[in-house]
Amino acid sequence: MLETDVLVIGAGPAGSAAAKHAALGGADVILIDKKSEIGTPKRCAEGIYDHGLKWLGIDPDPQWAVQRINGGVIIAPDKTRLTLDESILPEKGYIIERKVFDKYMAMDAARAGAKIMVKTRAKSITNDEDANGSFYLVDCEQMDEMIEIKTRIIIAADGPESRIAKALGINSTTKPEDMMAGVQYEMVGVNCERMDLVELHLGAFTNGGYAWVFPKGDDIANVGIGIKASSEKLAIDFLNEFIQSYPPLHNAKAVELNVGGDPIGGMIERIYDDNLLICGDAAGQVDPITCGGIILGILGGMTAGQVAAKAIIDKDYSHERLKEYSIRYDEITHGAIPKLKKAHDVFRSLSDDDLNQIVHAFYGLDYKNMDPKDFIKVAFKLPIRLALKLGTIFKAIF
Numbered sequence: 001m002l003e004t005d006v007l008v009i010g011a012g013p014a015g016s017a018a019a020k021h022a023a024l025g026g027a028d029v030i031l032i033d034k035k036s037e038i039g040t041p042k043r044c045a046e047g048i049y050d051h052g053l054k055w056l057g058i059d060p061d062p063q064w065a066v067q068r069i070n071g072g073v074i075i076a077p078d079k080t081r082l083t084l085d086e087s088i089l090p091e092k093g094y095i096i097e098r099k100v101f102d103k104y105m106a107m108d109a110a111r112a113g114a115k116i117m118v119k120t121r122a123k124s125i126t127n128d129e130d131a132n133g134s135f136y137l138v139d140c141e142q143m144d145e146m147i148e149i150k151t152r153i154i155i156a157a158d159g160p161e162s163r164i165a166k167a168l169g170i171n172s173t174t175k176p177e178d179m180m181a182g183v184q185y186e187m188v189g190v191n192c193e194r195m196d197l198v199e200l201h202l203g204a205f206t207n208g209g210y211a212w213v214f215p216k217g218d219d220i221a222n223v224g225i226g227i228k229a230s231s232e233k234l235a236i237d238f239l240n241e242f243i244q245s246y247p248p249l250h251n252a253k254a255v256e257l258n259v260g261g262d263p264i265g266g267m268i269e270r271i272y273d274d275n276l277l278i279c280g281d282a283a284g285q286v287d288p289i290t291c292g293g294i295i296l297g298i299l300g301g302m303t304a305g306q307v308a309a310k311a312i313i314d315k316d317y318s319h320e321r322l323k324e325y326s327i328r329y330d331e332i333t334h335g336a337i338p339k340l341k342k343a344h345d346v347f348r349s350l351s352d353d354d355l356n357q358i359v360h361a362f363y364g365l366d367y368k369n370m371d372p373k374d375f376i377k378v379a380f381k382l383p384i385r386l387a388l389k390l391g392t393i394f395k396a397i398f
């Protein structure tokens with residue numbers, strides 16, 4: 001039997017960040033993942049924004065930050081293109097190579113002192129008590145063998161299909177309408193006007209989501225679509241129709257297919273319990289509007305790891321002690337996820353005609369010489385119903 005202070009289940013970005021920060025805080029840490037290669041297969045469009053990286057203290061590394069992104073293009077249902085590039089936007093970003101990034105994050109955890117075990121799947125968990133307090137015993141399958149890990153704290157970072165939190169009594173089920181079904185090809189031969197801007201295609205054809213083209217360098221891009229998981233038509237049918245309808249993709253060929261879900265219904269009811277912390281997709285730490293979960297998940301992992309290490313030093317693994325994680329996460333994110341969820345509900349209610357009107361209102365403006373008040377004036381030129389909806393979305397984002 002192996003023994004540790006903190007067992008992190010899942011070596012995605014959230015789990016690796018948790019393992020790193022628990023180890024830096026002085027705890028003995030084991031990080032397990034059921035995959036034989038961390039980061040593969042990817043289930044991500046690989047977009048990340050600069051201020052998120054700064055927030056986390058992660059310097060972009062050319063090994064994984066493969067394409068500089070200078071802004072984006074919003075494409076309305078009537079194909080009006082609203083370009084928000086470096087001449088307007090202060091914020092930039094990267095398309096990253098997740099297969100490299102996830103390993104880089106796990107290596108960082110290892111360098112901080114965490115023990116990494118790949119091809120190790122948590123199968124079942126029981127709890128017990130000894131002279132030092134309560135603990136969990138986790139049965140894991142490693143290759144064809146069963147091993148047992150005794151731990152004071154579990155950090156569940158087991159991704160969008162998370163089972164760990166539920167097995168430990170937390171209501172973490174995602175309703176079908178709160179699950180984004182994503183499907184994506186990595187394609188070569190893509191010929192967008194600018195290969196340093198992300199493209200977001202809006203409209204009813206995405207059934208409550210959006211389609212994207214995220215350039216990855218040269219003529220390569222992630223081309224995907226995220227729709228409501230409860231849709232009657234398959235996401236891949238929506239995606240294939242989009243590719244056929246969009247000329248810059250007519251000569252593009254797929255070299256990879258990525259399929260995955262993402263919880264966009266906001267955070268689960270409770271992200272901590274006795275001897276337990278939950279982070280990343282498993283906790284619903286995802287922006288419901290963009291479906292971005294890398295930054296918010298790492299932030300969750302980092303905070304969970306720090307709180308776990310302190311709890312180990314204090315020898316107090318109770319939910320009262322671990323509650324600090326939830327409080328700190330809300331403080332750091334300024335309660336962003338519930339606000340973004342509200343904004344997403346409004347976004348989903350917009351018809352194609354509404355989206356066209358909004359994009360037209362913001363098309364061709366002299367953004368460089370506009371201040372926030374000017375944006376409000378533009379919004380209020382729209383019908384009042386739309387202006388109010390837009391106000392709710394802006395309030396959540398900015």
Ligand SMILES: Cc1cc2nc3c(=O)[nH]c(=O)nc-3n(C[C@H](O)[C@H](O)[C@H](O)COP(=O)(O)OP(=O)(O)OC[C@H]3O[C@@H](n4cnc5c(N)ncnc54)[C@H](O)[C@@H]3O)c2cc1C
Pocket residue numbers: 009010011012013014015032033034035039043044045046047048120121122123157158159160182183184224259260261262279280281282286291292293294295297
């Ligand atoms: C199509 C699509 C596009 C996306 N695009 C973006 C984007 O552009 N930008 C962005 O920020 N986010 C994006 N996301 C979301 C992002 O990919 C996730 O939010 C992020 O990967 C969450 O990280 P995580 O560490 O919580 O979980 P994951 O990365 O899912 O990692 C969970 C890990 O847990 C392991 N695991 C699960 N169960 C067990 C077990 N029982 N035992 C051991 N190991 C286990 C898995 O093998 C996995 O490695 C996208 C998602 C999808 C589906």
